Amino acid sequence: MKPNGTSLNIPPNGTPSLNGNNMNGKHHNGHNYDEQLIDDIGDEHGAAAIDTPMRPDAFDLDNDTKIDLIEEHFREIMGILGLDLTDDSLKGSPRRVAKMYVTEIFRGLDPANKPLPTLFENKFRYNEMLVEKDILVQTYCEHHFVPVIGKAHIAYISSGKVIGLSKLNRIVEYFSKRPQVQERLTVQIADELKKVLETEDVAVIVDAKHLCVSTRGVHDINSSTITAAYGGKFEEDATRQEFLRYIGCSNVTI
Ligand SMILES: [Zn+2]
Numbered sequence: 001m002k003p004n005g006t007s008l009n010i011p012p013n014g015t016p017s018l019n020g021n022n023m024n025g026k027h028h029n030g031h032n033y034d035e036q037l038i039d040d041i042g043d044e045h046g047a048a049a050i051d052t053p054m055r056p057d058a059f060d061l062d063n064d065t066k067i068d069l070i071e072e073h074f075r076e077i078m079g080i081l082g083l084d085l086t087d088d089s090l091k092g093s094p095r096r097v098a099k100m101y102v103t104e105i106f107r108g109l110d111p112a113n114k115p116l117p118t119l120f121e122n123k124f125r126y127n128e129m130l131v132e133k134d135i136l137v138q139t140y141c142e143h144h145f146v147p148v149i150g151k152a153h154i155a156y157i158s159s160g161k162v163i164g165l166s167k168l169n170r171i172v173e174y175f176s177k178r179p180q181v182q183e184r185l186t187v188q189i190a191d192e193l194k195k196v197l198e199t200e201d202v203a204v205i206v207d208a209k210h211l212c213v214s215t216r217g218v219h220d221i222n223s224s225t226i227t228a229a230y231g232g233k234f235e236e237d238a239t240r241q242e243f244l245r246y247i248g249c250s251n252v253t254i
Helices: 035-044 063-080 093-105 165-176 182-197 237-246
Strands: 119-121 129-141 147-157 161-163 202-210 225-230
Touching: 063 093, 129 165, 129 182, 129 202, 129 237, 147 165, 147 182, 147 237, 161 165, 161 182, 165 182, 182 202, 182 225
Parallel strands: none
Antiparallel strands: 119 161, 129 147, 147 202, 202 225
């Protein structure tokens, strides 16, 4: 559905209004942001709250309306940049970007897309560590909205339940399809695994390259960032070292 002139005005710290003309949302000429602070927060990639900061009305709009609105606003951004939206190559871009945001790269914002865990009884009474390594991570820096690409390594020790291996990938994927900071992504994956597997004995390492570090700012194409979350038995050095050996990170000091 086409919102027909609807605009979502979101002031920086205030209450959003639909169809409103809330001037707090306008920043041109005498905006109230501290530019240096914005750059610093982005470049330091500091950890924020564990829960993704969501507005209480995050799902008041349906996906079709969100796509229509984002399309409208992205067209405006392209226009402000000076791009000619009548060009054959460019004219479909606002719609493409809007659909990509809502249905692909940020679909993990919607709890309706959360994977349902398939649990099995641990019939083999396998009480050792299970490790799944090199799980693809494709997420997006919430400070710059560019990709962060890397791998996740997951381990758990069964409390009596085991999870389908592909569900580990699905959980990583779900929390990745959001604007993220890597620290939060790591903890969100670990917390979900603890809940689903009913155990604290969970370890998650994420090793990823940030395109906002490699393609802008300091232009460092070589560095990657490692974050880790350890629970239960993985807080013990011997268990942790075993995990690190399995994933080939034994020389890495975390
Ligand atoms: Zn960034």
